[in-house]
Amino acid sequence: MNGKRILLVIGGGIAAYKSCELIRLIRKAGGAVSCVLTDGGAQFVTPMTLAALSEEQVYTSLWDLKNEAEMGHIQLSREADLIVVCPATADLMAKMAAGIADDLATTLLLATDTPVMAVPAMNVRMWEHAATRRNVERLREDGVIVLHPDEGPMACGEYGEGRLPEPEAVFGEIEHLLDSNGAAQARPLAGKHAVVTAGPTHEPIDPVRYIANRSSGQQGYAIAGALARLGADVTLVSGPVSLETPRGVKRVDIETALEMEAAVDEALPADVAILVAAVADWRAESSPRKIKKGEAGGTPQLDLIENPDILAGLSRSDKRPGLLIGFAAETDKVVGYAKAKLDRKGCDWIVANDVSGPKGQSVMGGSENSVHVITADGVESWAQMPKRDVARKLAERIADALA
CATH class of the missing domain: 3.40.50.10300 (CoaB-like)
Structure with missing residues (x-):
């Protein structure tokens, strides 16, 4: 991970707390992390926590005048070797699939040509819903790397698929996706x-x-x-x-x-x-x-x-x-x-x-x-x-x- 930069988009869900450990693992391996925190994600983790772990500025708003004077949301994505959306909520993936750009996270995701990996986390019924299945299929057809969630007990008290994978597993996928030059590897079997x-x-x-x-x-x-x-x-x-x-x-x-x-x-x-x-x-x-x-x-x-x-x-x-x-x-x-x-x-x-x-x-x-x-x-x-x-x-x- 030496010299490689990850742009981490943190969606709004209880699993957002796991993003803190993911940042630590990337930094420990020699990588750099820039964080984009959605409004929903800010309900679970704070910008100060993420800034302390990443040792970089945390981005929260599309209307930051200083950064947007230089089209900062586009520059953010271009500086990254890989964009990781973790957790990727049902709402966030639906917006990504539909091409909606109504905040900093969705705008940079729509404006980027950098490879994107989404790590879903949601209630089992939301994960199994036909709308979510359609959105996941569309994202994969568009070239987004959508991981499969874990199965297990959830914060809502239900059990099933939809749990965010453990940070070590997500970090392992990031390592697999990045080659020695820091470029994301191709996903030629997407949709198969x-x-x-x-x-x-x-x-x-x-x-x-x-x-x-x-x-x-x-x-x-x-x-x-x-x-x-x-x-x-x-x-x-x-x-x-x-x-x-x-x-x-x-x-x-x-x-x-x-x-x-x-x-x-x-x-x-x-x-x-x-x-x-x-x-x-x-x-x-x-x-x-x-x-x-x-x-x-x-x-x-x-x-x-x-x-x-x-x-x-x-x-x-x-x-x-x-x-x-x-x-x-x-x-x-x-x-x-x-x-x-x-x-x-x-x-x-x-x-x-x-x-x-x-x-x-x-x-x-x-x-x-x-x-x-x-x-x-x-x-x-x-x-x-x-x-x-x-x-x-x-x-x-x-x-x-x-x-």
């Missing part, structure tokens, strides 16, 4: 919907046993996060894992292959689907009670039933995404099997990796991966790298393809 599956499935044998695999879900979660950072609206259909949901991603938890198939179908339509999950190939007829040793006169017989092929089914669906990507975990003949899978499944790309032996143990559950991207045009092999880097590279490739 991506569906990602991740993790294993658990196919119950009885109430205490199940069929599963060693998938940790790390690669799928990293891909979902990378797509969201490029602006996509991401639905993550996740098997049972112990991972935090990536920022800006909608997560749907499932357990079985049948549940995953239904959740993927429910999430459609989508511009791109990336099926990373290691879905169990078979399931058993589950016993309603624990199977006891010796009851069957020896080892119990499990009659296995083939699970649905979600990737192949999606390729034949009338709701097929424009870009359909599957994953293949192989122990031998990795590229050969992946090419055959590409033809058999009817998808556009297959991302294959070698999970054999000691190397496989580091892939399934580990933090690194080495993949081959197979398309109709050929094979592209990537060197081993952290899974987050595989995710970033794949997300950028997807953005290029959709463009």
Whole structure:
């Protein structure tokens, strides 16, 4: 953040107090912060507090004669590398979407060509209202980076989506958006919907046993996060894992292959689907009670039933995404099997990796991966790298393809 300047617009909501901690984090990382405080925001935090934390003048009025003699509201936005609206209330986002300019904050937001990030905070019913959804969609179409709010208890006593993300999370998004030169990174997937599956499935044998695999879900979660950072609206259909949901991603938890198939179908339509999950190939007829040793006169017989092929089914669906990507975990003949899978499944790309032996143990559950991207045009092999880097590279490739 050294040498980078953030223009922080503080809207009117109880979450405005979190802007103080956000200023501290930016300053601690070497960045500079100029604050624009709306009338509503001033009901919750004071200009003196913000000035003390930022060590800069706080701007509150469009009619400051000294500054406006020099068109100060335009200069404010031009000096910034990124404008952050935090909290972005329903009212403030509605004005931004409609192009209303009736105070300092909305005027500079309308007059700027600097990248803008909005961090929503409001009551759950306001967030879910059709008008707010329309405004968010319009803002994203206009190039505004709108983060997804957190879910949890609210000051009004209700529970749901609409909480302002914690300052550390907002600061992390700011860091992701700014490159080493201080310029905001592009959001090429803005307005696109991506569906990602991740993790294993658990196919119950009885109430205490199940069929599963060693998938940790790390690669799928990293891909979902990378797509969201490029602006996509991401639905993550996740098997049972112990991972935090990536920022800006909608997560749907499932357990079985049948549940995953239904959740993927429910999430459609989508511009791109990336099926990373290691879905169990078979399931058993589950016993309603624990199977006891010796009851069957020896080892119990499990009659296995083939699970649905979600990737192949999606390729034949009338709701097929424009870009359909599957994953293949192989122990031998990795590229050969992946090419055959590409033809058999009817998808556009297959991302294959070698999970054999000691190397496989580091892939399934580990933090690194080495993949081959197979398309109709050929094979592209990537060197081993952290899974987050595989995710970033794949997300950028997807953005290029959709463009």
